[in-house]
Amino acid sequence: MSPQIVICGAGFGGLELAARLSAAFGSEIDLTLIDKNNAFVFGFSKFEIMFGRQRREDVSSYYANISKPGVTVRQELITTIDPEARRVVTDRNTYDADILVVALGADYDFGATPGFVEGGHEFYTVDGAVQLRDVLPNVRSGNVIVAVVSEPFKCPPAPCEAAMLLDEYFSERGVRSSIDLSVVSPWGIPIPASGPASDAILERFRERNIGWVPNQGVKALDPATKTLHLRDGSTLPYDLFLGIPIHRVPEVVQASGLAVDGWIPVNKANLSTQFPDVYAIGDVTSAPVPKAGIFAESAGRAVAEHLIVQLRESGAAKPYDGAGSCFIEFGDHRVGRVDVDFLSGPSVTAPFTEASLQGAEEKQEFAASRRKFWFDS
Numbered sequence: 001m002s003p004q005i006v007i008c009g010a011g012f013g014g015l016e017l018a019a020r021l022s023a024a025f026g027s028e029i030d031l032t033l034i035d036k037n038n039a040f041v042f043g044f045s046k047f048e049i050m051f052g053r054q055r056r057e058d059v060s061s062y063y064a065n066i067s068k069p070g071v072t073v074r075q076e077l078i079t080t081i082d083p084e085a086r087r088v089v090t091d092r093n094t095y096d097a098d099i100l101v102v103a104l105g106a107d108y109d110f111g112a113t114p115g116f117v118e119g120g121h122e123f124y125t126v127d128g129a130v131q132l133r134d135v136l137p138n139v140r141s142g143n144v145i146v147a148v149v150s151e152p153f154k155c156p157p158a159p160c161e162a163a164m165l166l167d168e169y170f171s172e173r174g175v176r177s178s179i180d181l182s183v184v185s186p187w188g189i190p191i192p193a194s195g196p197a198s199d200a201i202l203e204r205f206r207e208r209n210i211g212w213v214p215n216q217g218v219k220a221l222d223p224a225t226k227t228l229h230l231r232d233g234s235t236l237p238y239d240l241f242l243g244i245p246i247h248r249v250p251e252v253v254q255a256s257g258l259a260v261d262g263w264i265p266v267n268k269a270n271l272s273t274q275f276p277d278v279y280a281i282g283d284v285t286s287a288p289v290p291k292a293g294i295f296a297e298s299a300g301r302a303v304a305e306h307l308i309v310q311l312r313e314s315g316a317a318k319p320y321d322g323a324g325s326c327f328i329e330f331g332d333h334r335v336g337r338v339d340v341d342f343l344s345g346p347s348v349t350a351p352f353t354e355a356s357l358q359g360a361e362e363k364q365e366f367a368a369s370r371r372k373f374w375f376d377s
């Protein structure tokens with residue numbers, strides 16, 4: 001009898017793992033993939049939505065369209081995870097797994113930053129991006145601040161990408177010269193893993209007059225006076241605040257006992273947790289890689305290889321490489337790329353490819369190839 005595999009979360013990590021196992025075993029596996037949503041949306045598609053270039057339905061890949069041998073997809077809300085019993089309870093069913101994988105991503109805690117909910121906007125959720133689509137056309141002047149509240153946060157380049165895309169958007173509308181645009185970051189440089197990519201971003205910021213406020217965080221917003229209170233006690237005036245909120249594990253993971261110091265600790269070679277036959281991949285973990293889809297995807301790939309070896313009782317799986325290609329929007333339809341490898345060598349490597357129109361095409365291909373592999377039969 002084939003083992004019951006349950007994957008909690010059909011994001012970058014869960015989809016990659018399910019597709020790999022289905023490709024390896026076909027109908028010989030018995031895999032259940034559970035997600036509360038009806039569709040997957042790439043993180044970067046939120047830019048498309050916020051600038052009104054695409055609608056939510058244009059960028060949604062519906063789980064109902066997944067047709068993969070051995071894989072059953074359930075749209076259910078996971079309410080309890082018992083890692084010792086490998087039991088998952090949802091709003092509709094109970095699943096007992098032989099192998100359990102937690103791929104539930106990171107949630108946001110908007111309420112933890114005073115004033116954010118009342119006076120801020122965000123593009124880290126689809127709903128937030130939809131709201132911004134209606135707000136941005138009314139912005140004609142003032143201080144626009146993209147600010148990271150605190151670490152860790154998803155997709156290190158995203159705040160800077162947002163600023164470069166806002167610069168393009170306001171320029172196209174002819175209002176850029178009346179707008180002060182800046183980025184508040186917890187780091188000294190935009191992408192700590194890549195000096196060359198950071199240099200290119202800061203060069204673009206200088207060219208386009210985008211302010212860079214490094215080594216900072218956000219304590220609070222005062223919507224009455226439109227003042228941003230930073231970590232070091234200083235303040236900045238804002239007219240439009242786009243915040244990257246505090247991240248945390250989903251409530252159900254917190255209650256499961258899997259998280260330690262905020263995130264799920266894993267063996268960095270094979271993503272196993274301290275509980276037998278329980279794995280965790282992607283943003284929900286404290287694996288030594290940034291929180292980004294490409295690393296969730298490579299973690300899904302690593303667990304798949306590990307399980308294939310284990311279930312076939314032959315071969316040897318390569319340890320998790322923590323590698324992937326990260327695309328960076330520079331504005332003017334140009335996209336740069338960093339090929340990051342965190343774990344396979346003695347030190348991190350992250351060569352940067354300059355932003356170009358060809359980079360934009362490669363990013364499109366990246367998304368199309370994932371949609372095909374994860375969703376097509």
Ligand SMILES: Cc1cc2nc3c(=O)[nH]c(=O)nc-3n(C[C@H](O)[C@H](O)[C@H](O)COP(=O)(O)OP(=O)(O)OC[C@H]3O[C@@H](n4cnc5c(N)ncnc54)[C@H](O)[C@@H]3O)c2cc1C
Nearest residue numbers: 009011012013036043078104105155282283292293294296
């Ligand atoms: C604006 C923006 C731009 C980005 N750009 C990039 C980029 O260019 N490249 C890149 O690599 N990454 C990018 N990211 C980051 C990327 O989206 C995430 O890091 C990635 O999705 C993490 O994958 P994951 O599988 O760990 O979690 P997720 O993809 O977040 O998947 C987790 C899944 O779990 C489900 N879930 C959560 N709780 C429950 C529950 N209780 N019950 C059932 N289901 C549940 C969710 O619905 C979700 O589908 C970007 C993010 C943002 C916000």
